[in-house]
Amino acid sequence: MIAASNPWQGHNFAGLLVILMIGAATLLSLIGYLCSRLTRPVRREYTPFRLWRDLSLLAAAAAIAVYLWGCLHLLFLEDQELAEKCELQRPAGTPTLVGRRGDFIPLRVVCEASNGHDYSIVIPGYVNPTVAVLLLLALTCALASAALHHRQRTTHG
Template sequence: MATVTVALAFYIWGCLHVLFLEDQEQGEACEQARPEGTPTLIGRRGDFIPLRLVCEASNGHDYSVVIPHYINPTVAVLLLLALACALGSVLLRYKQRDSAG
């Protein structure tokens, strides 16, 4: 349960990076992170899985900004750890039930 809580906290931390930025600040972040040779930006969109703010260029390429790079891998590892713990718990419960009966 603790791993799920920590994963949720990291996810919310990533969401807060986007929620507290005004549209103008998001646009500035896109401009500052624009790769060399990338043409004009035509828009932005937010994705929730994986969590990211995507800047879209007129040539069809896009890139992510604002969300720290450690957020998505950390959430994935913590959720996998939570799943492993849940499966281990189920297996131990099953073994305990068999040995008692």
């Protein structure tokens, strides 16, 4: 949200740091868990539902990594640099810029023009679509894992 008193806002720096720290800790935890699943004794005990579960976690870890990569593009930018990027990347025919805002979902920095149009800068264009596809893949794998686990429990229990 943009405060009426300051239409030239980016991302909250404290919020960005919290996201980066929690995201990095989560990513490292997922990587550690997934690496532990590669040991020979564990691989022998793999069942289809465990495979789908781990594929879901792998897709989620990849989504977190891509999102954090996008966040890193924001970390060291100052307001002046964002203002310059807004001006340099302003599409032809776009009138005067009247504001800037930072959104975490989707991850973007939006430059707002006086005609009501806006455009994104700084965050690579592939970040949000890649995160969306990876999260959809993670959800699909998690649902497949749950269905296989439920079927295994009902046929053996």
